[in-house]
Amino acid sequence: MFTSEYTDTVIEHFMCPRNVGIIDDSNGEGKAGDASCGDSLSIYIKVEDNIIEDISFLVYGCPASIATSSMTTELAKKKTLEEALSIGEDDIIDALGGLPDHKKHCSNLGVKALRSAIYDYLHEDKK
Structure with a gap:
């Protein structure tokens, strides 16, 4: 069972x-993928007055990918775009209470997809 290598918070978000x-x-909308393990993540944001009012995701991946995706959305929701852009991999890992070393790369997906969604929103052709 995978429970011994994950914190209670990781298990809850999984x-x-x-x-x-x-x-x-x-x-x-932003997307990110990790070719080394096959995980992929899409994040959707609804921005109003520079605030991420709503955020959601679809992920294909392992328990750590699901948990980091969930936590990424929790950290970004109701934040300004600038605050959300400052969320880093360590913020996600810390909020989950840690990840095993061989699963820390999963937090990269959340950061990349979130930033991609924000850049998609900011792209001038969209306005």
Whole structure:
């Protein structure tokens, strides 16, 4: 069983992930993937007045990828775009209470997909 290598917070976000799904009227979408393990993540954001009012995700991956994706959305929700852009891999790992060394790369997906969604929103062609 994988429980011995993960914190209770990781297990909680894996078993009951927050903000799962697609936001139909999102105004930013970002994607990230890790070719070494096959995980992929899409993040959808709804921005109003420079605040991420809503955020969701779809992920294909291991328990750590699911948990880091869920935590990424929790950290970014109701933040300004600038605050959300400052979220880093260590912030996600710390919020989960840690990850095994061989799973820390999963936090990269959340950061990359979140930043990609924000840049998608900011892209001038979208406005």
